[in-house]
Amino acid sequence: MKVFGIIGWQNSGKTTLTERLVAEMLARGYRVSTVKHVHHDVDLDRPGKDTWRHREAGASEVVMASAKRFALMREYRGPEPALSEILARLAPVDLVLVEGYKRDSHRRLEVWREGVADRPMIALEDPLVAAVASDKPLPGLHLPVFDLNDIAAIASFILRDLGLAEQRRAG
Template sequence: MKVVGFAGYSGAGKTTLIERLIPLLKARGETVSVIKHAHHGFDIDQPGKDSWRHRQAGAQEVIVASSHRLALLREYPAGQAPTAHGLIAELRRGVDWVLVEGFKHEDLPRIEVRRAGDARPARYPADPQVRAVATDAPRGLQPPPACPVLDLDDPAALARWLADNAALFAYRPDDARP
């Protein structure tokens, strides 16, 4: 399994980049899973549905399954959000790539996504986990990164770069920090 995080400010294009990478990695015969961090409370359940009613009654976990998909709804006590490593452990074994959106403070190798004109501080100068920067404005990166700079608008090149540098993203669960 290879794990790569995508970090960047809201609106930088992380979701779009991941959305474009998935079919390219699949075309290479790779399996792909995604873990997405949500900053705000969210709910995929609908009031009145059986699973919602079970959660409202106090169930800590509810699994809804059909012949096509499965959803696990798990309640966490306030302040006890899961870690990326804990979520990776929940995934089906044997997946080739796990693309992690967000979780920028976790100990995972990542690609920083930056858009032209973004004056907010970059992560790459101080974050040793940044393996590359994907941007639409390479000349605007200050200071110039020591890591590779990739074209945000060329996901095929990024998919090739990931394949060529897969060893940078090898994930060993026993190396995961809690």
């Protein structure tokens, strides 16, 4: 599996770009999964429901399964799991788009919007940022800069960067 990240400061448009890239990659015939890093507790369950009760009883993992999907919840009673541990649990696909995890060792694209963050551009300090997608031109930046709405060009760049461009599959 190839891994490529989408990073940026809060409210820059990472999720929207990731969503649009998934659709574009699927249209090109690639199998895609995503991993989203969050900084708050996540719970798909509701107190009192059966699977919640299983977890409260001490189950390490609980699966909620239906005819259309399943969700695996794993309890961590220690430090947050590493991205590599999460990736190892995914079913094989061509590409995993990782939203967040801006401190990990995979290549990534930064989403940058003027005025969204009062922080500096991550690409200026991070050698793993391979390109930037922005809502405005960024002259003088020594990286490829894509219009944030040019999903086809961004997708093509990611595929080339990962060596997947030649492996295009029939839809």
